[in-house]
Amino acid sequence: MTAGAGALPAPPPAVNPETQEFWTATAAGRLLLKRCQDCGSVIWYPRAICPDCSSLRTEWFPASGRGRVYSYTVNHRGEGPYQGSAPYVLAYVELDEGPRVMTNLVQAQDAELAIGLRVEVVFHDTGGDSALPRFRPERPPATR
């Protein structure tokens, strides 16, 4: 069984003015993060206020799109849009910029799933004006 290999649904996120720029960038294949201009913290999830220092001076910047698995689970019981999609892999990925973000691991064999696994972002079109940032195992340059 390869839980991270199948096609997953890509339900569109609810986009609002505060997060529009993030989701527009995903549709273009770019992952943005926010950084606080006062304390320098990287902010996740993206929002107008810095939860570390309360500053409202937060700016977007391009993220590396790379990180490592903080935790993962092979879920055998999907709900809502995921009903019928099990098994699939839900995970927290710790981005190289620091934040641990909820996501799915894809294009992965069961045997390589592990905490600490190096991963890179891929984008799955939601059919709207956004794409979901998911992560696959980082491959050596020669095989990419």
Added chain:
Amino acid sequence: MTIRGKAHIAGAYEHPDRKIPGKSVAQVHAEVALGAVADAGLSLSDVDAYFCAGDAPGFGALSMADYLGLNRLRYVDSTETGGSSYLVHVGHAAAAIAEGKCRIALITLAGLPRSQRPPRASASPLAPEAAFEQPFGPTTVSMYALAARRHMHEYGTTSAQLAAIKVAASQHAQHNPHAMLPKPVTVEEVLDSPMISDPLHRLDCCVISDGGGALVVVAPEVARELPRQTVKVLGHGESPKLAANGRIDLTYTGAVWSGPRAFEEAGVTPADIDYASIYDSFTITVLQTIEDLGFCEKGKGGAFVADGSLQAPYGRLPFNTDGGGLCNNHPVNRGGMTKVIEAVRQLRGEANGPVQVPDCELALAHGNGGSLGTRSAAATLILGREDA
């Protein structure tokens, strides 16, 4: 200000049924409310404070207060922290009573997730984080599975150790005539049950049940006039644990803060506790909580539970003697109310015979609402026997 000894739990009632077709949610709230005030030797017309959470139908506390005919209210609180709400309510009621704001507080929980299957309340599309979590398909079980996996990674916790928690709960449940799953199970049976979200099996999960419960918290001068033995509220701590700007750590719970606050207020330590009701939405919830409350060293919870420590009546930390959410009842997916109720039974000497802790003077009840995988709220109560 401290609430130590300034409020008593005088009434506690758990709905006897686990599937309740043909009734409304408000109706079941009324049944448990009547059960709790009768247990206290009071009536609904005595109630001057009402507490409820998100399971209560209608607008905050007002709809149910109106439905129940609570016409003498001078204090209401609809604090919503998921399954821990009712422990938070006991703490808030005790504080309000200690300040003279009210004298007789009613707390109710009820719902019908088996009979009515309502939509999940936790996935509000309006929540600011929703767009960054919900599209990836998180389910309740999978969020706890993420926590279990990380705890295993950092501390070497095993699935067999988690299973030992379910085994102890099932040993207790066999003595509870109302338990939904009264049959004792073995570690092997837990490990052989279907995998729901790796590494959590079906038998690592609590039951889903209709039902509910209610509590009556009163001022000491009221308690003195009542016919039944009451239970003293000695300490309370509550603490939301948030996703912390992407620095989420899945290996501990808010009990690391709520526990010490409650112990300090009560003036006792974990070693003093005779009985503990520990929130058990999943086996991993119990494991992390007993570590975080200081019943064992952080990371050593697996070894602690695997050697029978949780077994009543003679284990080091007899827990969830009603069978807990894992085997008895987890009404409306919210286990906090039943945690307090079983602690009250133990302190009154009214637990089921084979699991009654001898000479039980000091009990702890702990709840954790929300999700261990994202945002949660811990609440701890220290309760004491009336004469202790």
